[in-house]
Amino acid sequence: MDKFLQIENTLFTIAMILYFAAMVLFFLFFVVKSEKFGKIASVVTVIAFVLHTAALISRGIGAGRLPLTNQYEFATSFAWGISLCFLIFMWRFQLKALGVFVTPVIFLIIGYAAMQSREVRELMPALRSNWLAFHVSTAIISYGAFGVAFAVSLMFLLRMRQGENGFLVQHIPEPERLDLISYRAVSLGFLFLTFVMISGAIWAERAWGSYWSWDPKETWSFVTWIIYAIYLHLRISRGWKGKSAAIFAVVGFICVIFTYIGVNTLIPSVHSYA
Secondary structure, X not given: OHHHHHHHHHHHHHHHHHHHHHHHHHXXXXXXXXXXXXXXXXXXXXXXXXXXXXXXXXXXXXXXXXXXXXXXXXXXXXXXXXXXXXXXXXXXXXXXXXXXHHHHHHHHHHHHHHOOOOOOOOOOHHHOOOHHHHHHHHHHHHHHHHHHHHHHHHXXXXXXXHOOOHHHXXXXXXXXXXXXXXXXXXXXXHHHHHHHHHHHHHHHHHHHOOOOOOOHHHHHHHHHHHHHHHHHHHHHHXXXXXXXXXXXXXXXXXXXXXXXXXXXXXXXXXXXXX
């Protein structure tokens, strides 16, 4: 088992270096305005994602369980989820420039993971549940989708500010299309966040005898859910679009980051292990 953990450590380190390289290459693509850098950055990101996936699998084999049960494991999985959603949206919408805004987020989160303890410990009783895989995996996809919505919203705000810059027009779609892509990413994230809330409540009742205890992590997850629910409500019922919607999506992701890193770091919680 130690062999797999050593492999995981090596793969994780290489993946983190490659994410950093991809971030630099995407910035060069944007600053130097060279298509070559964009293509190389996309390939490097794919390689980083593959190695990152292999690292998670190795961690799971080495630990003898799903690698989703402590701050290190969730942080690296969080970064993996954003990377996955980014690659899907980049391929689906041909949004290479999205990497300029997403890869810094991926690198910061995987960098945060690198600072956490990688020690494999025995699971606490509350985590020995079949709900673990569903609850945490849906959180990873949800946060990944919100990360993409955040990046697309930043693209929208930049596009609005820069106007008809030739390079931006070529590589960043018109604001209306960006607005729609952000809406789809938020919708995906909200759906999975709803699964997170429901599965978490069921799991909490079985582990602690209560569906809801107003634990800080639960509370901030609910606040995040409310923010995105308001976004979707205004979007669907009042046709809310444009700059205000983009800013709302940015604020929502800041709340996601605080729910994960802020609560874990600053506020005592029964969820402090992740």
